Amino acid sequence: MGKKKRGHPDIEELLARPWCYYCERDFEDLKLLISHQKAKHFKCERCGKRLNTAGARTIANVIFIGLSVHMNQVHKENLTSVENALANRQGLDIEIFGMEGVPEDIIQQHNQRIIQNFYTAQAERQAATGNPPRGLSGGQGPTKKIKIETPEEIKKRLAEHRAKVAAQKEAIANGTPLPVVAPANGPSPSQVASPFPPPQPGFPYPAGAPAYPPVAYPPGAAPGAFGSLPARPPSGGPIPSALPQRPSYPYPGGVAPPGFPGASPVDESAANAGRAPGGDDIDQLIRMAEAGIKPAKNGDEQPAPTEKKKKGMRMVYDDTEVSPEEKMALLPRYRWVEEAAA
Amino acid sequence: MAPSTQFELPQPPTDAVSSLVFSPDSSHRLLVSSWDKHVYLYQLTEGEGDNANLLNKYEHRAPVLDVCFGDASNNEAYTAGMDRQVKKIDLTSGEQTVLSKHSEPVRCVVYSSAHNLLVSASWDNTLHVHKLSDPGSDPLVIPLPGKPHALSSSPTKLVVAMTARLVHIYDLPTLAAATSPPAPWQTRESSLKFLTRAVACMPNDAGYATSSIEGRVAVEWFEDTLESQARKYAFKCHRQAAPEEEGGGDIVYPVNALAFHPVYGTFASGGGDGTVALWDAEAKRRMRQYQKFPEAVASLGFSGDGKYLAIGVCPGFETGMEDYTGQGRTRVFVRELGETEAKGKGTK
The missing domain is CATH 1.10.8 (Helicase, Ruva Protein; domain 3)
Structure with a gap:
């Protein structure tokens, strides 16, 4: 939705938005909703005509011819379901025009959902930003989680x-x-400010950036391990041993992809x-x-993310040399033996 | 989707569909070749209650891998057989003539009415170019650098897609005039990283689309200028999100079939996921995606006037299968298209 307003609307605004019975999408105003319904749900497949409703409906003494009547009269076909609708909303028994005709219980359900989403989103925002809820001015709200350094x-x-x-x-x-770029002494100011390395420019952080994983460290990093830190313990296994613990998003902890320009x-x-x-x-x-x-280190690191990517994608047919037909041709069921012809 | 616009052919092939094709004229006849060693000829009947009849079926010695219509006035068709033969079939009498023999199964046949040529492509890494005006002559044999997997022709070009992502484009007038094997008009590397699955040429002779086993389609143009080549693009399709418990990610299906609409220049793709999507090549947009079919889509074809889209479905061959049969699960659907259903927004 192209919402221009920045910030987050309050609950009344959300509840007041008209929404579509067929697909639960909400709109800025009724006009938009009606044009959405005409384009998505009441459009005739055969001739592209945009109707106002599914069946036929009288509003303020004007009869609106609906899609099923149109299909019947013009194309001699029967409409059985509303296109692009949610599975349980495809029926033609309920006559919808904009927000009119939506059953009361469905409206209730929708409102419930909006309210619930609103509060969850609000709570999440507060937890993430540490901002107090709207209307409260002081720092009485929940404190920022990020600031706490354990x-x-x-x-x-x-x-x-x-x-x-x-x-x-x-x-x-x-x-x-x-x-x-690297200052000769000590970490850069930004690293002082936060225990986490700052995002590199253009770095693919996950969308919910504030939700830094609170425990992204492998078990080896438990407090006990730190006690022995001053002296460097003898090196055990190489880096890969630490890999399985990686969180699932790419380049955890700010390890830039190889060749990434911003990373010294x-x-x-x-x-x-x-x-x-x-x-x-x-x-x-x-x-x-x-x-x-x-750079060699980068090379070592690289296989992990790509492997992950490959694992995530499963090809139903993955032989890049031999086509399915060639394989089928070898099956006894289809095989052709020249002698058989004679 | 109004259900009345789609119907199923009676008496479908008894095993997997290898290819289906409508007659290029507007007679609404449909040829289907099958792994059950037969070629089927259907006739759609218009009017109330869309329907179709099986007119005839033509038995072969081995599975038939491809079929195409030949000269309309002679009511002919050509077939590519697993038994390594390229055959001409008289659709009226059922009489079969062997045109040539390859040393491996024949994968594709393409007929060009403008040049009166029949081209067959075989796994023996050759093309046979048959000059139909001179029926007694031996075909011109063109060696290929890889096994051909897909073949398609536009009014003046012939596109051959092979293993190792090789694509050769031949100029049909040159082929028609040649007495010795000519060099390809262009040789290209596929824009797709994986094995090519299907090729379809644009009816306006401007370019072609290819698809691969890795849920992707590429659109390219013939013209070999920088501007034209900069226009080529590829996109992902025919994928499904895997359930989280299986580790998430995408299940990627092969794109088995491509077909261009003869009038509007839009095209349809059919995949192993059992869906068919309509694309607007100019506007780079998906126009429609139809409801899933019960099995993988093996082949697609638009009728000559663009009013119908035929969809052959059968189980898809997947990696690791040791046994395969399309028996009882092979069906052919025909979708009657609305007047503007396949019309692209950019081509108004």
Whole structure:
């Protein structure tokens, strides 16, 4: 719906919106609703004529010829159901014109649904933004969830910071020039403000961005693991061991896709540390820095998202060399043997 | 969808449909080739209560993989057989003549009335071009770099889609004049990443559409200029969201059939998901999607005057099948189109 008004309408506005009995879509005004019904539900398939209603209806002493009458008279056909309607609303027994004719119980149901959606959406918004409900001015509303930094998060930030400094030190020791974007000391201001790395420009964050997963860290990142952090634990398995725990959205924790322009190598490293702040990662990271092969790490990471993508898609027929007909031709049922002809 | 606009043919083939085609004139005759070794000829009868009759059926030695109408005045048809033969069938008498033999099953046949040519494509990686004006002559054999899977002709072009995503376009007048195998007019790589499933040429000779086993359709133009080539596009279709408990994602069906509307230039696609959609190639929009058919859509054909769309449905062959039969589940539907049903918005 092309709603121009920004912000969120209140419940009265929502309930006042006219809506379509057949498909439950709502509209700015009655005129739009009626033209929607004419185009979607009362349009004649055979000649494209747009009728006003399904059967026939008298409104203010004017008889509106409906689609079924039209079909009957013009095309000699019987209309059995309303097109594009929800499964239980296809019937012709109820005569609808705009909002007229909608049974009372259906109206009630609709209103219930609107009210419920409204409150759920409101609650979600409040939880996400920390804004007080409309009309209340003070900070009396629920506090922002994001602002709270748990001990784990603080520790995690520390780990992140350490990782970065360590990486930079190594880089300097090796004489690798630092990328200009990365400040020589400490995390960037935005990283101070939030325990989560900021979204990169054009980064494919999920639509419900405020809903950062509260626990996106693998079990290895439990508080206990942090106690042993100051010294880097001996590196265990390589990165892939941490992969199965990834949340399902792409590039968790701000790991940019390979070749992504906005991501400098050091930022990536920091982001990686943020995702799984175990010793393994840091170790790995440093070894990377030593070797000066940052892009290779990207290569390692890449298979995970693509594999996921492939898994999500199942092809009913997936042989890219041999056609279904060729396979059928080999079945005993269809096979042709030249000798048989003789 | 008013149910009265669609009906089912009586006495459908007893096994999977390989191809169906309407006569190019407006006589509303329909040929259906089947894996049950027969070709069926139906006649639609107009008037109250749309209906159709089985006029005749023509037995073959092996499954028939493709069929097309030939010269209208002679009431002929041509068939592509699993038994490696290309045959001419006299639809009145039922008399069958072998035109040529390939060394592997014949996948497709295409007839061009303007050039009086019959072209057959076989899994032996050749095209046979038959000059029908000279019936006794041997066909011109054109070697292909891959196995052909789909063949379609426009008024002046012939498009052959092969394995390894190869597409060759031949110029029909050149083919008609050639005495030795000519080079293709153009060679292209398919715009689709996966195995090509179907090809259909635009009736206005401007371009063609291809489809693949991976729920996708591409539309391209013949003209080899940068502007024309920039216009080509591809889109996803014939997919279904998998239920969450199975891991979500999409189930992707092959797009088995494509057919252009002879009058409006819009086209229909039919997929393994059992749906048929109408597309406006110019406006790049889907115009309609019809209710699901009980089985996969195997073949589609518009009647010569564009009033009817025939839809052959049978179980789709899926990866991992060791046994397949279309027995008892093969049906042919005919949809009578409304006057503007297949008319694109951009072509008013």
